[in-house]
Amino acid sequence: MSTRTAPFLAAYDALLARWPVPVEPLAVRTPHGTTRINACGPTDGRPLVLLHGGGATSTMWFANAGAWAEAGHRVLAVDLIGDPGRSIHDGAPLRDLPGLLGWLDAVLDQLGVPEADFCAHSYGAWITLQYALHAPTRVGRLALLDPTQCFTGFRPGYLLRALPLFLPRRTPARARSYLDWESAGGHGLDPAWRDLYALGYADFPASPVITGPRPTPARLHSLTTPLLTLYAANSRPHNPHHTAEATRHAVPHATIAILPGTSHHSLPTAAAPEVNRHVLDFLRPARP
Template sequence: MAFDRSAFLSAYDTLLGRWPVPVETIDVETPYGITRVNAAGPAGGPPLVLLHGGGATAASWWANVGELARTAMVFAVDRIGDAGRSASSGRQPVRRVEDLHGWLDAVLDGLGLDHVDLCGHSYGGWIALSHALRRPERVDRLALLDPTGYSLRYLLHAAPMLARPGEARARTFLAWETGGVPLDPDWARLYGLAATFPAARPVTGRRPTPETLRTLRARCLLLVAANSRCHDPRTLTARAGRLLPQAEIRTLDGVSHHALPYTRAERVNAELTRFLRR
């Protein structure tokens, strides 16, 4: 299925239009291209940077930003190289993990942010954790929403969508991972169109070693989706309890990996606002 840019941008704007707070769109120039940031909240509030999951776009925080922006200055970032309104320049592509963190550093610099709270879902959670380990002086608090750790079963079900991207295949995959629960139609439409986004290439790296994880300085909250098919939730919870003894770990009942962050948003928002409260 060919990428329909007009339909994608329309679906993006539809979801962004559901943000219950005024939104300022900011385009940050970086060596890797222009990064779109959707900002909301009180000027001077503690900065909170939101990193979306693969293919979800920064617009996907519509059910959370209203509560988060009550006290925090929220910056929802479209990851460069993924579906969204950011645009890679081609001059310096993001090909390695070092490039990915160089890009995020450049975004934070462009926004004038020295210290931030980071919140990431799925692949965005992996980026947030990796950045907090590599840039400990920059990250105060770290919230991880079911960070990635793909099981073989998950990858096998995702294979048809990855091999021949299309909206119908994306929806079939979502129906499997979420257990067939009703999905928000605007979000599902955007995710399906995002599956055909050209040249979307996630940059991956090795899982942090136990020794590296034990060096984490940021305060950490881990929210685990009890119904996730991305990985085994009990294994993730047990491993995090061993390697991140200082972290707060909560299990979100009745939620799958791809139903975050908008399913059971009241619980997600309550956990995040409590953790981020100064």
């Protein structure tokens, strides 16, 4: 642990300690490095893979994972490779979307999970939707929380406001300012998670972010995986009502809801009871 990343890792462990169920830290080796998975729930439960948004780390599921584990799911919360977190990107570089999807294939292979349900937020939702199109037989059900770059693009005003995040001389203050703007003054954000995000942004040696286009309408129409999308009513990245309509048009079988009083980053925690209920109602029963 370097002096620079020590405060981030300490904050990561403190937030993970708030999960209301016992957590088993797992590490699997892939060609791109070592991936950390925070697992909970019965080992014989149906796997539920969680992918976080950019910079959020798998600890962000502290208000959700316990409810899903207690319902009988084997929750597998993954730290994205190359992103702030406890995964270590010390192997082959990740250069494009096929490489990212191959990494996720390798993670599931190493975990011995041939097929699972998935729940993901933000950037993690884009990866997961692309993965469901790439490997449909490995994705049973797909729950996306305020997904970005999936069914509509970003608002131009959001991109302008987020641009400073990609400039040099990163500071925690810049990340906190962005989060507070996106959530209207920090409303609904957990203070400890907000600080963790800011420390990871400023001090963690993350790899370049893999981005790409939205799936084409033809590819989206080919999606047969059962789909749940939950949108934040006050989301800044996109217009939630327009995006919900675009989702309905692209994937007619999707279950869609807009949760009031939530922003993009606060959705999983500020509306945790509603999110947890929607996801559990959507997933196949984990117990007979």
